[in-house]
Amino acid sequence: xxxxxxxxQRGTNGTPHSQNGSKSARNGNGTTSSGNGPEPFDExxxxxxxxxxxxxxxxxxxxxPPLPEDESSTTSEFALPEGLRPEAPAEQExxxxxxxxxxxAFTPPHGIPVISLTKEAPWQDRMRTMLRMPVHERPxxxxxxxxxxxxxxxxxxxDLTLRIGEILxxxxxxxxxxxxxxxxxxxxxxxxxxxxxxxxxxLSISYQPSLVxxxxxxxxxxxxxxxxxxxxxxxxxxxxxxxxxxxxxxxAYRGLAEIRRNRHPFPSWALTLASGLxxxxxxxxxxxxxxxxxxxxxxxxxxxxxxxxxxxxxxPEFYQFVVAAMPPAMMGVGFGLIHANVQASAVIxxxxxxxxxxxxxxxxxxxxxxxxxxxxxARLLEVGYLIVGIVVGVxxxxxxxxxxxxxxxxxxxxxxxxxxxxxVVQIGASMLLALAFCVLLQQERHTVAFATLNxxxxxxxxxxxxxxxxxxxxxxxxxxAGLVGLFGQLLSRYRYASALPYVTAAIxxxxxxxxxxxxxxxxxxxxxxxxxxxxxxxxSLALAIAVGxxxxxxxxxxxxxxxxPEAVGGGRRAAKRTRGF
Numbered sequence: 140x141x142x143x144x145x146x147x148q149r150g151t152n153g154t155p156h157s158q159n160g161s162k163s164a165r166n167g168n169g170t171t172s173s174g175n176g177p178e179p180f181d182e183x184x185x186x187x188x189x190x191x192x193x194x195x196x197x198x199x200x201x202x203x204p205p206l207p208e209d210e211s212s213t214t215s216e217f218a219l220p221e222g223l224r225p226e227a228p229a230e231q232e233x234x235x236x237x238x239x240x241x242x243x244a245f246t247p248p249h250g251i252p253v254i255s256l257t258k259e260a261p262w263q264d265r266m267r268t269m270l271r272m273p274v275h276e277r278p279x280x281x282x283x284x285x286x287x288x289x290x291x292x293x294x295x296x297x298d299l300t301l302r303i304g305e306i307l308x309x310x311x312x313x314x315x316x317x318x319x320x321x322x323x324x325x326x327x328x329x330x331x332x333x334x335x336x337x338x339x340x341x342l343s344i345s346y347q348p349s350l351v352x353x354x355x356x357x358x359x360x361x362x363x364x365x366x367x368x369x370x371x372x373x374x375x376x377x378x379x380x381x382x383x384x385x386x387x388x389x390x391a392y393r394g395l396a397e398i399r400r401n402r403h404p405f406p407s408w409a410l411t412l413a414s415g416l417x418x419x420x421x422x423x424x425x426x427x428x429x430x431x432x433x434x435x436x437x438x439x440x441x442x443x444x445x446x447x448x449x450x451x452x453x454x455p456e457f458y459q460f461v462v463a464a465m466p467p468a469m470m471g472v473g474f475g476l477i478h479a480n481v482q483a484s485a486v487i488x489x490x491x492x493x494x495x496x497x498x499x500x501x502x503x504x505x506x507x508x509x510x511x512x513x514x515x516x517a518r519l520l521e522v523g524y525l526i527v528g529i530v531v532g533v534x535x536x537x538x539x540x541x542x543x544x545x546x547x548x549x550x551x552x553x554x555x556x557x558x559x560x561x562x563v564v565q566i567g568a569s570m571l572l573a574l575a576f577c578v579l580l581q582q583e584r585h586t587v588a589f590a591t592l593n594x595x596x597x598x599x600x601x602x603x604x605x606x607x608x609x610x611x612x613x614x615x616x617x618x619x620a621g622l623v624g625l626f627g628q629l630l631s632r633y634r635y636a637s638a639l640p641y642v643t644a645a646i647x648x649x650x651x652x653x654x655x656x657x658x659x660x661x662x663x664x665x666x667x668x669x670x671x672x673x674x675x676x677x678x679s680l681a682l683a684i685a686v687g688x689x690x691x692x693x694x695x696x697x698x699x700x701x702x703x704p705e706a707v708g709g710g711r712r713a714a715k716r717t718r719g720f
Contacts, residue, residue: 301359310371314511339517413578420572422489426559435489438470464532472540504685537663569598569648576644593645617683624691651680
């Protein structure tokens with residue numbers, strides 16, 4: 140190592156000397172320094188008494204610790220030694236003020252991920268996602284910016300929300316979808332802290348501006364119910380315009396008034412004709428011929444006119460079903476008395492298909508499965524009353540016919556109806572039945588073809604499972620109804636509309652008309668055990684239809700991309716009242 144010209148030479152006794160004779164002090168890094176610069180440290184040198192010593196300098200004979208390879212790395216006396224694992228933090232108890240799962244407790248540098256609840260999925264899925272979340276986990280959905288800063292008046296928004304919910308509930312929509320629509324409308328107009336409530340006949344909504352303000356609550360009673368799926372679809376489009384396009388409150392009121400003023404797409408005479416076609420097609424499903432088709436159609440049309448007359452006189456719906464069930468039963472008993480070659484049982488069975496309240500049954504079971512037990516109980520109780528009305532009408536006529544002619548063989552279930560398996564005829568009859576149901580439900584014309592095709596597919600699946608695979612009727616019906624619900628949900632997502640127009644008419648061929656008739660006939664003949672067995676089978680088939688339709692819809696939602704916090708890391712939400720809170 141070359142020496143500096145001004146650095147002194149090392150002496151023989153190991154003590155360094157500078158050229159000017161001054162002593163050097165020992166530094167903390169093991170080197171000596173003079174006035175001009177550091178010098179190498181001699182380990183054999185003995186320290187002098189006047190030499191300064193640092194408290195951090197290792198004693199003699201102890202080597203210096205190695206320097207870190209990375210000069211930028213820092214250490215701390217609080218750092219955890221190597222080989223020890225950090226203690227897991229204690230799990231915090233849940234709190235309404237704690238951030239929900241998937242959300243950070245502080246604002247990260249890159250920002251909080253935005254939850255988009257607009258225009259990426261139908262409003263049913265968006266608002267259902269919000270409803271199935273706990274209140275403290277509901278994010279504020281994105282809304283279209285409005286020109287007015289104050290926003291519309293709260294009472295008018297609540298009134299519009301209730302009117303929209305009234306039309307949906309009166310049209311047969313499920314309670315969860317009605318709440319989702321009300322929730323979406325209120326949020327679209329800036330009311331964030333809202334809680335809609337739906338029961339069978341009462342709608343209410345509560346809005347609280349802040350935690351210190353008094354809540355504002357409004358309610359509306361549903362007194363009249365009518366089947367008009369055209370109006371139902373129009374309300375769905377209106378809700379989509381409100382939640383996605385951000386139309387003003389005045390435009391929404393004008394749209395709702397226009398929906399109410401619109402006339403039904405089919406007149407009353409078309410409904411009567413559709414009722415006859417439905418009963419005739421149903422009689423062909425169980426083996427009836429052309430004469431049976433005509434007899435069942437005439438009986439059903441007479442019953443429909445009598446029901447309209449009873450409705451015009453203000454009679455309750457129970458008595459309307461009683462008088463509507465009597466003409467088909469009278470036609471069947473009359474043909475059994477005067478014409479031995481006519482399957483009178485097929486005539487009565489066809490008339491029952493037009494009266495069984497399958498729409499209300501499916502809605503009631505769906506409300507029960509989604510956790511709306513009060514509404515489900517009321518709907519199922521309504522179905523029970525209507526079925527009792529059908530039983531009273533048919534059973535009274537059968538009893539009188541058997542009293543007139545106790546040997547009426549054509550009403551014997553063992554001889555009148557056998558296992559009928561004519562695929563081509565039955566597929567055509569099932570599609571005609573679904574078409575007639577579409578007219579009775581006042582559906583939009585562009586949905587009729589899809590619903591008719593869906594009904595034909597339902598019967599093909601049921602026939603393949605029940606007649607070819609020899610599967611029991613109950614699971615075969617459930618599987619066929621599940622496919623109906625699946626296809627209905629997919630079609631509704633494609634059209635951004637309600638699933639009811641694509642589902643309700645398609646389940647018509649699966650209704651348990653034959654089992655219901657057998658049970659009533661056995662009761663009229665005094666065979667109580669056989670009658671109870673047949674009615675239990677009819678109830679099982681009806682529940683299989685309802686559960687299958689609901690399951691098919693849930694399967695469709697399971698595989699469709701749902702918006703909301705699921706994209707952040709959470710799982711798919713179940714119904715809000717079935718999560719074990």
